[in-house]
Amino acid sequence: MKHAAGRTFLLWLLAMLAGAAVVWHSHFSADMSFFLPGRPTAEQKVLVDQLKEGAVARLLMLAIEGGEAGQRAALSRELRQRLGSRPEFLSVQNGEATSLEADRNFLFAHRYLLSPAVSAERFSRDGLHAAIANSIDLLASPAGMMLKPLLPRDPTGELVELLSRLNAGTQPHSVGGVWASRDGERAMLLVQTRALGSDTDGQEAAIDEIRRQFAESAASSGFSDARLALSGPGLFAVKARATIKEEVSRLSLISTLAIVAVLFFVYRSLRLLSLGLLPVVSGALAGVVAVSLVHGTVFGITVGFGSALIGEAVDYSIYYFVQSGKVGLDQWRQRFWPTIRLGVLTSISGFAALIFSGFPGLAQLGLYSLAGILTAALVTRFVLPQLAGSQQRGRDLSGLGRRIASASSLMRTSAEGRSESRMRRCGLKSTGRWA
Amino acid sequence: MIKRLLACLLLAGCTWPALAAFDVGQLMDDLARHKGGKARFVEKKYISLLDKPVVSTGEMTYAAPDRLEKRTLTPKPELLRLDKDMLSIERDKQKLTINLSSQPEALAFIDSIRGTLTGNRAALEKNYLLHLAGTADKWVLTLLPSDQKIAALVLRITIGGSRSQIRSIEYLQADGDRAVMSIEPIETR
Numbered sequence: 001m002k003h004a005a006g007r008t009f010l011l012w013l014l015a016m017l018a019g020a021a022v023v024w025h026s027h028f029s030a031d032m033s034f035f036l037p038g039r040p041t042a043e044q045k046v047l048v049d050q051l052k053e054g055a056v057a058r059l060l061m062l063a064i065e066g067g068e069a070g071q072r073a074a075l076s077r078e079l080r081q082r083l084g085s086r087p088e089f090l091s092v093q094n095g096e097a098t099s100l101e102a103d104r105n106f107l108f109a110h111r112y113l114l115s116p117a118v119s120a121e122r123f124s125r126d127g128l129h130a131a132i133a134n135s136i137d138l139l140a141s142p143a144g145m146m147l148k149p150l151l152p153r154d155p156t157g158e159l160v161e162l163l164s165r166l167n168a169g170t171q172p173h174s175v176g177g178v179w180a181s182r183d184g185e186r187a188m189l190l191v192q193t194r195a196l197g198s199d200t201d202g203q204e205a206a207i208d209e210i211r212r213q214f215a216e217s218a219a220s221s222g223f224s225d226a227r228l229a230l231s232g233p234g235l236f237a238v239k240a241r242a243t244i245k246e247e248v249s250r251l252s253l254i255s256t257l258a259i260v261a262v263l264f265f266v267y268r269s270l271r272l273l274s275l276g277l278l279p280v281v282s283g284a285l286a287g288v289v290a291v292s293l294v295h296g297t298v299f300g301i302t303v304g305f306g307s308a309l310i311g312e313a314v315d316y317s318i319y320y321f322v323q324s325g326k327v328g329l330d331q332w333r334q335r336f337w338p339t340i341r342l343g344v345l346t347s348i349s350g351f352a353a354l355i356f357s358g359f360p361g362l363a364q365l366g367l368y369s370l371a372g373i374l375t376a377a378l379v380t381r382f383v384l385p386q387l388a389g390s391q392q393r394g395r396d397l398s399g400l401g402r403r404i405a406s407a408s409s410l411m412r413t414s415a416e417g418r419s420e421s422r423m424r425r426c427g428l429k430s431t432g433r434w435a
Numbered sequence: 436m437i438k439r440l441l442a443c444l445l446l447a448g449c450t451w452p453a454l455a456a457f458d459v460g461q462l463m464d465d466l467a468r469h470k471g472g473k474a475r476f477v478e479k480k481y482i483s484l485l486d487k488p489v490v491s492t493g494e495m496t497y498a499a500p501d502r503l504e505k506r507t508l509t510p511k512p513e514l515l516r517l518d519k520d521m522l523s524i525e526r527d528k529q530k531l532t533i534n535l536s537s538q539p540e541a542l543a544f545i546d547s548i549r550g551t552l553t554g555n556r557a558a559l560e561k562n563y564l565l566h567l568a569g570t571a572d573k574w575v576l577t578l579l580p581s582d583q584k585i586a587a588l589v590l591r592i593t594i595g596g597s598r599s600q601i602r603s604i605e606y607l608q609a610d611g612d613r614a615v616m617s618i619e620p621i622e623t624r
Binding site: 136137138139140141142143144145148151152164171173174 | 478480482484485489490491507510511513515524526527529531532533534608612
């Protein structure tokens with residue numbers, strides 16, 4: 001028996017160490033592709049691609065406040081220069097003429113590919129005549145003065161066609177040669193990050209870089225009361241993640257403490273307490289290992305939700321300690337294990353359905369819970385009894401149970417019935433003293 | 436001999452009053468008294484690339500001090516409206532609005548017309564050197580850009596008129612192309 005216990009423990013320890021090694025090399029991801037379909041239709045793919053890589057998802061809006069209009073404009077120029085030279089940013093726009101030149105040159109260079117007016121008819125005799133006549137008519141307009149230098153290279157006016165579709169009607173307000181808010185009190189910049197919109201880590205790094213460069217340029221220009229306001233999908237993602245992280249860690253800390261406190265109150269032994277948590281901890285580790293090995297990447301949300309789902313594994317060790325103490329290990333295996341096994345099997349069937357979900361997040365959640373529950377049950381069945389030995393004693397809760405029962409009998413009958421059945425399920429009232 | 440004397444007299448008759456009695460200040464006073472009106476215009480743009488000038492016609496409305504509307508009717512309808520520093524252009528159901536205060540070059544260009552219409556000498560002298568010739572009944576005001584950035588676009592603006600009425604504006608562009616606009620007031624009663 002002693003020998004077998006040592007061997008089982010060694011096996012378990014080896015499995016745990018191997019699992020920890022896999023987890024150590026796992027790639028964890030915290031982006032929102034958790035919520036996106038794994039095999040999307042063409043339409044969904046466009047949406048998913050836009051969410052991940054689209055220009056809007058990578059856009060950050062910056063506003064500089066405080067000081068004089070001149071100071072803000074100077075800081076806007078300085079910031080654009082600093083950010084423009086950083087590899088984290090694809091483009092930095094603040095309305096300066098030079099900042100638009102690259103875009104204009106790009107459009108002009110690709111005018112025949114991009115112009116919506118290009119067709120076979122446009123380059124027929126009549127089509128060319130009409131297009132060129134239109135270009136010449138346009139020269140009569142004040143706008144023609146800007147277009148005249150382009151006419152020899154673009155006689156059919158493709159750039160005009162292209163720009164007229166892009167034109168939003170008004171130009172952004174600008175003060176001191178750079179974009180400003182409508183009331184002129186803020187200098188505005190648009191920044192496109194190299195990091196994808198779905199890459200929250202990359203967005204966070206880009207935002208930190210912007211704040212750092214802003215602080216440096218404000219300090220170097222002696223503009224001490226300058227303030228930076230930021231907005232954009234990347235910032236929302238970073239903030240949402242920070243909020244989720246903060247709440248999840250706070251809530252799970254509270255619930256873990258509560259579970260540990262209750263178990264410690266009952267078991268009155270640190271050893272029993274850690275043994276009691278053994279199945280669920282083993283299960284959580286096994287869940288991460290399974291997801292990491294199958295999917296390659298583990299979503300942070302999988303671990304968060306999954307741990308809640310396999311939380312029921314805490315009960316397995318409770319059943320074992322409470323019930324085997326009374327009837328002995330062999331009796332427990334005969335009389336109570338089948339009940340737990342049934343519960344485990346129903347949970348596994350439920351979670352297995354999730355594995356076939358089209359959403360990678362749900363599939364991971366199913367696999368995590370399935371592996372977790374299965375491992376927790378196996379650890380309870382084969383490892384826990386070997387490690388726990390036979391002399392577990394728990395606190396007698398029958399007094400507390402009776403007090404709750406009598407308090408509940410004062411309530412309505414239906415409420416009493418519910419609480420009675422709950423007591424019974426917990427094995428508190430029916431078993432009397434446990435040991 | 437008599438011919439020569441006549442020529443001399445004629446010349447004196449032309450230049451003397453201009454030098455003695457008509458200067459930029461007076462012209463500006465005359466122009467400032469003009470409170471607005473409506474006119475027909477014909478604009479011809481001579482462009483080196485084209486063998487014929489591009490002609491456009493339409494109507495202009497001016498209301499002192501800062502509202503100007505240029506409604507082109509041919510070859511393509513277009514409405515250009517200037518209200519203080521907001522310039523808007525409407526063409527083919529499309530509208531473009533530009534805030535001139537952020538476009539110093541465009542503002543200088545607009546000020547050549549607006550400054551002349553309102554008789555605002557200070558606004559004109561901010562960007563141009565002024566030269567006036569002729570009499571109050573037939574004057575020619577020449578604007579030469581003093582700013583390098585504007586001179587890179589326009590070499591010379593020549594404005595002709597009689598009394599407080601502008602009759603023609605000619606832009607000579609830096610690339611040698613020019614635009615000539617003749618203005619015919621419509622009497623409104």
